[in-house]
Amino acid sequence: MFVVGLTGGIAAGKTVVSARLAERGAAHIDADRLAREVVEPGTPALEAIARRFGDAILRSDGSLDRAALGAIVFSDPDARRDLEGITHPAVQQLSQQRMREATEADPARVVVYDVPLLVEARGTGEFDRVVVVHAPRETRIERMVSLRGMDEADAVRRIDAQATDEQRLAVADDVIDSSGSLDETLAQTDALYDRLAELAAAKAGAAAKAAAADKAADPDNACASRITPPVRSQQPRADQPRPSSVSGRS
Ligand SMILES: CC(C)(COP(=O)(O)OP(=O)(O)OC[C@H]1O[C@@H](n2cnc3c(N)ncnc32)[C@H](O)[C@@H]1O)[C@@H](O)C(=O)NCCC(=O)NCCS
Numbered sequence: 001m002f003v004v005g006l007t008g009g010i011a012a013g014k015t016v017v018s019a020r021l022a023e024r025g026a027a028h029i030d031a032d033r034l035a036r037e038v039v040e041p042g043t044p045a046l047e048a049i050a051r052r053f054g055d056a057i058l059r060s061d062g063s064l065d066r067a068a069l070g071a072i073v074f075s076d077p078d079a080r081r082d083l084e085g086i087t088h089p090a091v092q093q094l095s096q097q098r099m100r101e102a103t104e105a106d107p108a109r110v111v112v113y114d115v116p117l118l119v120e121a122r123g124t125g126e127f128d129r130v131v132v133v134h135a136p137r138e139t140r141i142e143r144m145v146s147l148r149g150m151d152e153a154d155a156v157r158r159i160d161a162q163a164t165d166e167q168r169l170a171v172a173d174d175v176i177d178s179s180g181s182l183d184e185t186l187a188q189t190d191a192l193y194d195r196l197a198e199l200a201a202a203k204a205g206a207a208a209k210a211a212a213a214d215k216a217a218d219p220d221n222a223c224a225s226r227i228t229p230p231v232r233s234q235q236p237r238a239d240q241p242r243p244s245s246v247s248g249r250s
């Protein structure tokens, strides 16, 4: 399994980039969507949220009132931590299940896990590649206000609830500069997909070769298989150059 962690600050353009990667053939798993699934009515997470925040965060039909909860957690870090303590373990478990399902038919498929809080919550350890979609803070605020109709103070609060650009760029293998035109973002994304597909095919090929060698050494154990660790975890970061915009290490 070759998994790419795709991250970026709010309104950086992760959705745009991951939709293009999916069009090119990647499996796309969206943490924001999983975070909605795990709080659907009847889930243990929604019950825990209602216990912690009260019924005022529920709509009359029993579903989560996202605006009401957002207003609380984006202005109170303790409340946000409590919410994350409920949602993140459920999202983590569901994401791992979805990643396995996505590669059952084709182990060489690129899996893109689109996760806004990679730096803050998920860490880089399980990913073969970390891609950061990057646009400056001011550009993102402007997008939230003009394209999403958000109040500027709200936009700033959401940005301030996240890691800084520097923290995200520090863990990037590849950076997509999304501060220009949409076409420029898409062209970078196409070039990135070509590289990712090559890396995924190489990893799947190496895993298949290793499994065949294991089987030849111990023919009685037909189930022997090696777990191939993330490519990334085999490469110490310290002696690697910082990624240049758009391009990346291979
Ligand atoms: C607070 C909630 C109800 C607000 O819902 P809303 O529909 O307004 O926003 P949505 O979920 O679509 O998120 C939009 C963006 O907000 C940012 N964001 C969401 N949660 C967080 C958080 N805990 N910390 C920082 N930024 C966040 C992300 O950039 C995300 O892409 C919701 O974001 C939530 O349940 N968050 C906790 C779960 C979580 O951490 N999700 C992030 C992915 S695991």
Ligand SMILES: Nc1ncnc2c1ncn2[C@@H]1O[C@H](COP(=O)(O)OP(=O)(O)OP(=O)(O)O)[C@@H](O)[C@H]1O
Pocket: 008, 009, 010, 011, 012, 013, 014, 015, 016, 017, 032, 116, 143, 147, 178, 179, 180, 181, 182, 183, 184, 185
């Ligand atoms: N060069 C660009 N690259 C990407 N998006 C751009 C660009 N120029 C403008 N945009 C617009 O900026 C917005 C980016 O929003 P998008 O939903 O892709 O961000 P996101 O990172 O997924 O945000 P969130 O964290 O809220 O999920 C879109 O409306 C997109 O059309």
